[in-house]
Amino acid sequence: MPTLQDVARHAGVSTATVSKVLSNTPYFTEETRLKVMQAVAALNYRPNLAGRALSSGKTEIIAVVFPYVYDALFTDPFVLYMLQGIEAECHAEGYNMLLSTPRLTAAGPDDHYLRLVQSGYVEGMLAFDNVPLASVLGPVHQRHIPCVAIGYHETQYYVRSDDYAGGFEMLQHIVGLGHRRIGLITVPEKTNFSMDYRLAGLRASAEASGLDFARLPQVSGNYSIEGGAAAAKRLLDAYPELTALVCLNDRMAMGAVQQCQALHRRVPEDMAVMGYDNIPQAASMLPPLTTIDQQAPELGRTAARMLFSLLKSHTPEPVILPTQLIVRGSTIPVR
Amino acid sequence: MPTLQDVARHAGVSTATVSKVLSNTPYFTEETRLKVMQAVAALNYRPNLAGRALSSGKTEIIAVVFPYVYDALFTDPFVLYMLQGIEAECHAEGYNMLLSTPRLTAAGPDDHYLRLVQSGYVEGMLAFDNVPLASVLGPVHQRHIPCVAIGYHETQYYVRSDDYAGGFEMLQHIVGLGHRRIGLITVPEKTNFSMDYRLAGLRASAEASGLDFARLPQVSGNYSIEGGAAAAKRLLDAYPELTALVCLNDRMAMGAVQQCQALHRRVPEDMAVMGYDNIPQAASMLPPLTTIDQQAPELGRTAARMLFSLLKSHTPEPVILPTQLIVRGSTIPVR
DNA sequence: CTGAAAGCGCTTACAG
DNA sequence: CTGAAAGCGCTTACAG
Numbered sequence: 001m002p003t004l005q006d007v008a009r010h011a012g013v014s015t016a017t018v019s020k021v022l023s024n025t026p027y028f029t030e031e032t033r034l035k036v037m038q039a040v041a042a043l044n045y046r047p048n049l050a051g052r053a054l055s056s057g058k059t060e061i062i063a064v065v066f067p068y069v070y071d072a073l074f075t076d077p078f079v080l081y082m083l084q085g086i087e088a089e090c091h092a093e094g095y096n097m098l099l100s101t102p103r104l105t106a107a108g109p110d111d112h113y114l115r116l117v118q119s120g121y122v123e124g125m126l127a128f129d130n131v132p133l134a135s136v137l138g139p140v141h142q143r144h145i146p147c148v149a150i151g152y153h154e155t156q157y158y159v160r161s162d163d164y165a166g167g168f169e170m171l172q173h174i175v176g177l178g179h180r181r182i183g184l185i186t187v188p189e190k191t192n193f194s195m196d197y198r199l200a201g202l203r204a205s206a207e208a209s210g211l212d213f214a215r216l217p218q219v220s221g222n223y224s225i226e227g228g229a230a231a232a233k234r235l236l237d238a239y240p241e242l243t244a245l246v247c248l249n250d251r252m253a254m255g256a257v258q259q260c261q262a263l264h265r266r267v268p269e270d271m272a273v274m275g276y277d278n279i280p281q282a283a284s285m286l287p288p289l290t291t292i293d294q295q296a297p298e299l300g301r302t303a304a305r306m307l308f309s310l311l312k313s314h315t316p317e318p319v320i321l322p323t324q325l326i327v328r329g330s331t332i333p334v335r
Numbered sequence: 336m337p338t339l340q341d342v343a344r345h346a347g348v349s350t351a352t353v354s355k356v357l358s359n360t361p362y363f364t365e366e367t368r369l370k371v372m373q374a375v376a377a378l379n380y381r382p383n384l385a386g387r388a389l390s391s392g393k394t395e396i397i398a399v400v401f402p403y404v405y406d407a408l409f410t411d412p413f414v415l416y417m418l419q420g421i422e423a424e425c426h427a428e429g430y431n432m433l434l435s436t437p438r439l440t441a442a443g444p445d446d447h448y449l450r451l452v453q454s455g456y457v458e459g460m461l462a463f464d465n466v467p468l469a470s471v472l473g474p475v476h477q478r479h480i481p482c483v484a485i486g487y488h489e490t491q492y493y494v495r496s497d498d499y500a501g502g503f504e505m506l507q508h509i510v511g512l513g514h515r516r517i518g519l520i521t522v523p524e525k526t527n528f529s530m531d532y533r534l535a536g537l538r539a540s541a542e543a544s545g546l547d548f549a550r551l552p553q554v555s556g557n558y559s560i561e562g563g564a565a566a567a568k569r570l571l572d573a574y575p576e577l578t579a580l581v582c583l584n585d586r587m588a589m590g591a592v593q594q595c596q597a598l599h600r601r602v603p604e605d606m607a608v609m610g611y612d613n614i615p616q617a618a619s620m621l622p623p624l625t626t627i628d629q630q631a632p633e634l635g636r637t638a639a640r641m642l643f644s645l646l647k648s649h650t651p652e653p654v655i656l657p658t659q660l661i662v663r664g665s666t667i668p669v670r
Numbered sequence: 671c672t673g674a675a676a677g678c679g680c681t682t683a684c685a686g
Numbered sequence: 687c688t689g690a691a692a693g694c695g696c697t698t699a700c701a702g
Binding site for chain 1: 671672673674675677678679680
């Protein structure tokens with residue numbers, strides 16, 4: 001592969017000149033600029049990023065960190081959806097995404113991750129940091145690597161979706177439709193901060209409506225479609241009088257809808273079902289799913305934008321993205 | 336951050352010694368080895384990968400390339416599912432994945448991608464190269480970067496799923512259940528090699544069964560759930576006598592099932608519906624979807640294994656992964 | 671406006 | 687068994 005040296009030789013200038021012309025330093029005559037660009041084109045030169053990284057620290061790589069816990073990472077469409085927003089920004093800025101999937105235990109992230117963080121390879125990090133068990137940010141802060149977190153662990157730069165408000169809105173919608181016999185499909189507490197805040201929003205909403213939250217039947221569904229279906233079955237068996245199921249994510253809601261149909265309860269006529277996330281599939285279910293949009297692509301996009309702002313030595317403000325109620329066919333007024 | 340120099344000083348040896356000890360070169364006394372390791376631990380040293388990359392070309396990074404065409408990349412669970420297999424191997428080998436998503440047009444991949452390929456940053460590549468429009472491999476071969484392709488473009492090292500056999504098996508199953516009035520939900524030809532081969536398999540199977548393939552009603556569904564639903568509607572409106580719908584992927588099959596239910600055709604009693612891919616959601620639909628398993632995680636895992644084999648200077652054989660018919664509740668014998 | 675030279679942090683023949 | 691030294695391909699004060 002041709003190097004800077006080759007270009008310099010070909011253009012009859014010094015390597016310093018080539019380097020500066022290529023990084024758009026002003027103060028060059030049009031003539032030398034032209035000579036350089038022609039040599040670059042003639043040799044089809046592209047910079048060796050390892051060389052650049054070593055001398056300047058610029059690698060044009062950011063790490064996107066998704067801790068590898070539960071099955072979420074590779075089965076939740078939400079992940080891919082958020083990645084879409086990150087990709088869009090990276091592409092616009094000419095950066096590459098390095099996908100890091102540390103194994104996370106109470107002792108912290110694994111060694112492979114530590115190695116990456118301290119490798120000098122990544123200019124910045126975007127960390128999905130939402131597991132109460134442990135944060136992935138410790139080693140990042142220690143090395144002073146610019147980082148934006150998506151989640152609730154304490155840190156300077158972060159983006160969050162307003163899960164509390166989303167949870168609040170959710171129950172408000174259901175109650176507004178006249179439902180009072182409401183079953184909740186949740187997840188084990190303290191596995192994910194967002195889920196805990198959604199639940200807190202539900203609780204506040206229930207109390208604001210004069211419902212006794214502690215009395216609402218609640219079963220944990222473990223995130224998946226199957227988990228949602230199983231939870232729905234347990235709820236409906238034990239509480240046949242229910243008229244609405246409120247699920248903390250769309251996948252569990254999908255399972256709940258299927259389970260209702262299998263038990264010959266029509267959705268929405270006999271049972272209102274509501275999800276959370278607004279994953280792409282939610283709109284194309286039958287019936288289409290009422291849900292809370294947490295703007296997954298925008299979440300990723302905003303975090304990426306903040307990171308690039310940081311890399312340009314600005315100090316962006318944390319962002320809490322609003323949620324939005326999306327009413328579709330799976331919820332109608334109670335009969 | 337501490338450097339090799341720091342470690343050498345701390346241990347009272349040369350940098351060459353530290354470097355060699357860390358790369359497990361033999362011929363060192365237990366004593367110096369110990370001194371080095373203690374210094375490494377004391378300083379919490381981790382190698383700077385840019386330095387290593389520059390001097391040895393080893394970066395511990397492979398690029399995973401998914402061309403950005405259609406909506407597939409960020410909406411198809413299949414992508415994430417395959418990535419899971421790749422991640423597993425990378426993690427085992429201590430490598431990192433750089434996710435590259437070149438915009439692909441007939442003129443080839445975009446400039447950002449070319450820059451990456453020639454950056455000296457990636458030790459090897461795993462390319463999802465399956466779009467007839469253009470290949471992403473040109474610049475990779477030109478720079479002699481070790482590369483394994485997942486797809487049908489011509490290249491030395493590749494992994495494919497046996498789409499032709501899968502297509503064949505598919506129709507064979509449906510015909511074996513006694514169905515003769517079969518509608519096909521496909522995609523536009525020449526947008527994706529795998530799809531074309533599945534279709535070729537269907538054709539061969541039809542002919543082997545004495546069916547006139549050209550006469551089977553066929554509508555293009557454009558990959559998505561909505562596309563599948565719309566295609567199913569057009570088929571059932573025009574050909575109410577159909578008893579089976581064969582869909583070239585699971586997402587379209589999901590849409591087809593929903594459409595059937597919306598039109599009050601019960602699945603599987605009134606209409607058998609079959610998909611292809613065996614994405615995670617297929618098993619948890621209602622009814623669960625009969626499909627062809629193309630072993631997505633194994634596809635990614637095999638490709639990654641081949642690449643690591645290449646990086647160790649072996650010459651792996653191309654692999655064609657067998658497909659497997661997964662019979663679930665969405666297909667039963669014709670009445 | 672342009673260039674000589676040092677340096678980023680590693681690895682690797684080559685000597686001994 | 688260990689080390690001195692060159693070199694990987696860039697960038698960046700510093701001079702002029």
